[in-house]
Amino acid sequence: MSITADFASLTELHSLVQHFYAHQMHHLDERRFEEYAATFTEDGEFQHSPGVEPARxxxxxxxxxxxxxxxxxxxxxxxxxxxxxxxxxxxxxxTVRSTVYALVVTVRPGGKPEISPSCTVHDVLVLDGGRPALKSRTISHDQVF
Structure with missing residues (x-):
């Protein structure tokens, strides 16, 4: 798929990326870490928390x-x-740079959902055979100024 600035292509790309993110977050939330990691390029980089060195x-x-x-x-x-x-x-x-607002909702049996943290996700995506893959992900936590 060629990435161009015309509206139809950006709409198609946005839909593709949203679908990618949905499956990726399902993998993470179900603790299917190998499947989550497979959404990255072989040399992908992932930094999820402040002060933690990126995983490579x-x-x-x-x-x-x-x-x-x-x-x-x-x-x-x-x-x-x-x-x-x-x-x-x-x-x-x-590449495609993606910026996403993210909320992590935590709930325990009998408890009320809590939102923590609130983040901004900074991704660099590549298309591999028409499918997105993450080259890098850096997450900024809103409570850290």
Whole structure:
């Protein structure tokens, strides 16, 4: 798929990316970390929290997600990542810069949903055979100024 600035192509691209994000967040929320990491390029980079070094490569991303989620072991928490306000910027080099507002909703049995954190997600996507893949993802947390 050629990425151009005409409205029809941007609409098609936006739909493709939204579909990609939906499946990607389902993988993450269900703790299917290998499937989540497979949405990145082989050399993809993922930085999800302030002060944490980026994970590099699919195996590194899986390792980081396993490490991060250990704090939920024994906790019946459900986490849901909500992406909205997706702004896409096709670049001359063929990549697509994506900026997304994200909320992470956390709920425990019998409890009320809590939103934490509120974030901005900065992605660089490439199209591989017409399918999106993440080259990099950096997440900024709104509570960190």
């Amino acid at each position: 490569g699919r195996a590194g991303i899986v390792d980081e997600l396993v490490r991060f989620h250990k704090k939920f072991d024994g906790d019946p928490v459900r986490r849901r990542h909500w992406f909205n306000q997706t702004a896409l910027d096709p670049r001359p080099d063929g």
